[in-house]
Amino acid sequence: MRVLLVEDATGLGEAVxxxxxxxxxxxxxxxxxxxxxxxxxxxxxxxxxxxxxxPDGHGIDFLEKLRQTGSTTPVIILTARDxxxxxxxxxxxxxxxxxxxxxxxxxxxxxxxxxxxxxxGNPNPVVSVGDxxxxxxxxxxxxxxxxxxxTSREWALLEAFIQHPGRLLSRPQLEDxxxxxxxxxxxxxxxxYISRLRKKLGRGVIAxxxxxxxxxxxxxx
Amino acid sequence: xxxxxxxxxxLSLGLTVGVTLLWLMGVxxxxxxxxxxxxxxxxxxxxxxxxxxxxxxxxxxxxxxxxTGQKRAPAMGDHEEYLTYLVRDASGKILxxxxxxxxxVFDARPRQGFFDTDTHRIYGESAVSDTLFIExxxxxxxxxxxxxxxxxxxxxxxxxxIPVSLIGVWWAVRCSLRRVVVFRxxxxxxxxxxxxxxxxxxxxxxxxxxxxxxxxLLERLRRALEAERSFTANSAHELxxxxxxxxxxxxxxxxxxxxxxxxxxxxxxxxxxHNLARLSQKLLELAKAEGGGVLSEEEHDLVPILETxxxxxxxxxxxxxxxxxxxxxxxxxxxxxxxxILIRNLIENALKHGGKGGAVEIRLSADGTVSVxxxxxIVAPSDMALLRNRFVRAExxxxxxxxxxxxxxAIVSGAxxxxxxxxxxxxxxxxxxxxxxxVIKR
Numbered sequence: 012m013r014v015l016l017v018e019d020a021t022g023l024g025e026a027v028x029x030x031x032x033x034x035x036x037x038x039x040x041x042x043x044x045x046x047x048x049x050x051x052x053x054x055x056x057x058x059x060x061x062x063x064x065x066p067d068g069h070g071i072d073f074l075e076k077l078r079q080t081g082s083t084t085p086v087i088i089l090t091a092r093d094x095x096x097x098x099x100x101x102x103x104x105x106x107x108x109x110x111x112x113x114x115x116x117x118x119x120x121x122x123x124x125x126x127x128x129x130x131x132g133n134p135n136p137v138v139s140v141g142d143x144x145x146x147x148x149x150x151x152x153x154x155x156x157x158x159x160x161x162t163s164r165e166w167a168l169l170e171a172f173i174q175h176p177g178r179l180l181s182r183p184q185l186e187d188x189x190x191x192x193x194x195x196x197x198x199x200x201x202x203x204y205i206s207r208l209r210k211k212l213g214r215g216v217i218a219x220x221x222x223x224x225x226x227x228x229x230x231x232x
Numbered sequence: 233x234x235x236x237x238x239x240x241x242x243l244s245l246g247l248t249v250g251v252t253l254l255w256l257m258g259v260x261x262x263x264x265x266x267x268x269x270x271x272x273x274x275x276x277x278x279x280x281x282x283x284x285x286x287x288x289x290x291x292x293x294x295x296x297x298x299x300t301g302q303k304r305a306p307a308m309g310d311h312e313e314y315l316t317y318l319v320r321d322a323s324g325k326i327l328x329x330x331x332x333x334x335x336x337v338f339d340a341r342p343r344q345g346f347f348d349t350d351t352h353r354i355y356g357e358s359a360v361s362d363t364l365f366i367e368x369x370x371x372x373x374x375x376x377x378x379x380x381x382x383x384x385x386x387x388x389x390x391x392x393x394i395p396v397s398l399i400g401v402w403w404a405v406r407c408s409l410r411r412v413v414v415f416r417x418x419x420x421x422x423x424x425x426x427x428x429x430x431x432x433x434x435x436x437x438x439x440x441x442x443x444x445x446x447x448x449l450l451e452r453l454r455r456a457l458e459a460e461r462s463f464t465a466n467s468a469h470e471l472x473x474x475x476x477x478x479x480x481x482x483x484x485x486x487x488x489x490x491x492x493x494x495x496x497x498x499x500x501x502x503x504x505x506h507n508l509a510r511l512s513q514k515l516l517e518l519a520k521a522e523g524g525g526v527l528s529e530e531e532h533d534l535v536p537i538l539e540t541x542x543x544x545x546x547x548x549x550x551x552x553x554x555x556x557x558x559x560x561x562x563x564x565x566x567x568x569x570x571x572x573i574l575i576r577n578l579i580e581n582a583l584k585h586g587g588k589g590g591a592v593e594i595r596l597s598a599d600g601t602v603s604v605x606x607x608x609x610i611v612a613p614s615d616m617a618l619l620r621n622r623f624v625r626a627e628x629x630x631x632x633x634x635x636x637x638x639x640x641x642a643i644v645s646g647a648x649x650x651x652x653x654x655x656x657x658x659x660x661x662x663x664x665x666x667x668x669x670x671v672i673k674r
Contacts, residue, residue: 020473026480033487091472093513095537095572113476113509116483 012057012127012170013188016040017047017073018089019065023112027060027089030116031123035150035167037191044068051077054187056084057130057174058123063090063101071104078105085126089114124148131174138173140227141216145173152212159211164189168204172217172227181224240409247401252394259390263383270382274375275346278355281315282368289319289366290359293327304329317368318342327364337369348372411435415443427454428529460523464516471512479505514635517573521642526570527672531563534571534670538596541575545592549583554591558598565672566647574643575602577636578666582606584636585664600671607663611655619653640666647672 014031018024019042028038039054041047044067051059059077063070074086085107090097093111101109107126110119124147128134136148144153150166152159161169171180171188182201189204190196197203205217205225218226316337319328324341337352342365344356352369359366411434418430427450432443482502489495535557542555564571582592586606593605611619620641637653644651649668657665 020477022477023473023480026477026484029484030480091470091476093472094569095540096569098540099537099568112472113479113505116480 012036012123012167012174013054013191014038014123015047015050015054015056015059017042017044017060017065017070018062019043020062026116027119030120031060033163034120034123035163035170036123037167037187037189037194039191042066044070044073047073048076051082051084054192057188058127059084059086060119060123061086061088061106063088063092063097071101074101074104074106083130085130087122087126089119121148127174140173141213143212143216145169147173154212161208161211165204165208165211168201169208169212172225176227179220179224179226185225239412240405243405243409244398244402247405248394248398251397251401252390255390255393259383259386262386263379266382266386267379270378271375274353274370275355278315278346278353278368278370279357282317282355282357282366285317285368286319286357286359286364286366289328290364293319293364294360304331304333314374315368315370317366319364319366321363322365333369338367342367408436412439415439419446427451427457457523457525461520461525464520464523467516471516472509475505475509475512479509514639517577518635518639518642521570521573521639521646526567526643526646527565528567529565531565531673532568533561533563534566534568534600535560535562535596537568537572538575538594538602541572541579542594545579545583552583552586552591553579553594555594557596560598562596562598562600562671564600564670565674566670570643570647571670574640574670575604577640578602578604581636581640581666582664599669601667601669603665603667605657605660605663605665607657607660610662611664616653616655620651637666644668 014036016024016027016031016038018027018040021042024040024042028040031038036058039050039056041050042065044065047059047061050056061070061074070088070090074088077084077086086105087108087110088101088106089110089112090101091112092098098109098111107129108122110122124136125134128136128147137144137146139145142154143159146152147170150161152161167189168185171185185201186196189200205219209217215228218228220226313330313332316330316333317328318326318330318333318335318338320326320342322342326335329335337349338354339349342356342358343354344358344365346353346355348354349369351373352371353375354367354369356365356367358364415430415432415435422430429447429450430443432440432447435443479502482498482505486495486498486502489498538555538557542553542557546553546555579592579594582604583606585608586592587608590607593603595601595603595605619637621638637651640651649670649672652665652667654665654667655663657663658667
């Protein structure tokens with residue numbers, strides 16, 4: 012997934028970015044609402060992690076503006092405000108979840124996965140792709156009882172296909188999912204990862220649409 | 233307090249008693265003046281009568297043959313005599329008397345001028361070179377009756393005027409103090425959370441400075457409370473972010489460590505950061521609970537708040553929460569955040585002490601009674617009383633700050649409600665129950 016992290020505390024931002032990157036997501040980390048607004052205008056995100064008390068304003072205002080533009084991107088609020096009334100205010104403004112600081116990074120990962128699943132419309136963390144059983148929670152893949160290991164980049168690519176079942180994804184779209192702003196991308200990176208995935212999961216899992224992009228075959232939930 | 237020093241009572245009573253006393257003094261003075269004047273008139277009449285009768289008596293006696301003795305003036309028709317007279321010579325021999333004359337009233341020898349006996353006022357006058365004396369007597373009772381009747385005439389109107397003035401004074405005082413009473417009732421009726429200024433229009437000028445002072449005081453109190461609350465909220469924020477950073481950094485560090493002892497140390501740091509986070513959260517909750525503000529100015533439905541909190545604990549402790557909430561609204565003036573802190577502490581307490589895996593039963597009835605029950609060992613009665621104190625824990629191995637029930641206690645006492653603690657839980661053989669009614673109305 013492509014995740015936007017809005018957090019002004021440098022140490023916390025670093026740790027969260029590391030954690031989500033390790034989970035296989037591409038993270039853009041900004042430290043102010045101004046940068047966050049620019050980011051959501053120029054990039055399509057699958058999820059926003061939003062701190063509330065930012066140097067140039069309140070996260071809730073940003074969230075309300077985002078919802079007014081019609082965006083349905085899931086938003087998880089990360090905040091030091093622990094009052095129930097703040098939380099209800101946040102959820103009413105359109106947040107999908109609310110995490111109070113200090114939180115465990117593993118809980119953050121779990122919440123991100125849960126919100127993504129709800130957003131996809133299937134709360135079941137286990138989906139079937141052909142003869143594969145994919146557990147979206149713990150990134151566990153099994154074929155005929157045999158586990159398959161994926162690197163985080165390979166996993167991120169597979170997750171992108173699972174989140175958009177049957178849809179054609181272009182190379183730039185896939186690059187967006189894998190890399191944050193400023194990352195160096197080799198011209199054939201996507202091809203390399205697709206071929207690795209095909210080797211591990213089976214040739215028929217991902218179909219190539221010549222000149223257009225790629226599509227996941229035989230997906231069912 | 234109210235009965236002892238009612239301004240309205242003191243003013244009404246004081247004014248009425250004062251007016252009545254002044255009135256009585258006035259009447260007494262008038263009566264004395266009137267009596268003095270009447271005496272002068274009566275005396276003058278007495279003197280005049282004596283001087284009128286004397287020449288007639290002298291003529292009468294001298295034209296009489298000498299030595300015929302006493303003679304009684306004939307009565308002209310039957311009538312009561314107010315004035316009686318006696319004409320005597322210097323030796324006291326009676327020469328003439330009016331027909332009703334009681335001789336015992338007079339002295340043995342005639343006297344001149346005004347003088348009083350026990351029962352009569354007498355005036356004596358002489359003629360013919362002090363050989364004939366006339367004395368006219370008037371009963372004092374007659375004068376007393378006249379004075380009494382005059383006094384009565386002055387007093388009678390008071391019988392009507394005193395009650396009328398009592399009512400008038402009471403009414404006037406009541407009218408002028410009505411705004412003050414309204415002001416007092418406004419002060420009395422407002423809840424402790426209401427610190428908005430009080431309306432002071434049409435208050436008597438004497439009370440306006442008091443009202444203005446109260447309003448200034450309320451405003452200062454409100455600002456102080458707001459500052460304290462915002463300080464609490466801000467310090468929560470300021471504390472939480474560095475804690476979150478440290479915790480996240482340690483958790484990231486753990487993923488990079490492979491050596492067992494280093495991993496162990498990192499885990500210990502992580503654990504103490506968790507403890508620090510818990511303790512700072514509890515201290516902030518306690519500060520918030522004791523800083524007041526546990527009541528709102530308007531009512532809130534507490535059911536969705538309880539649902540949210542229960543949802544959190546269900547996610548963290550799957551299968552351990554058994555909740556039943558009403559389908560109706562349960563509205564209360566209890567501040568939603570204070571209610572959330574209160575309930576969180578009760579649930580955490582129950583989860584902590586409920587033994588491993590034991591279910592926690594949460595009930596909210598439509599009338600606002602909340603009960604949180606957990607199974608576990610019975611708490612001794614001697615320990616029950618100590619539970620509400622700070623940093624006190626029941627005999628347990630469970631982790632905890634020992635502040636949970638103290639925070640709950642601070643919130644309920646701030647809200648003016650009661651937290652009931654029972655062990656064993658009511659209806660059970662064991663366990664612990666916290667129970668309270670969260671409905672607070674204006």
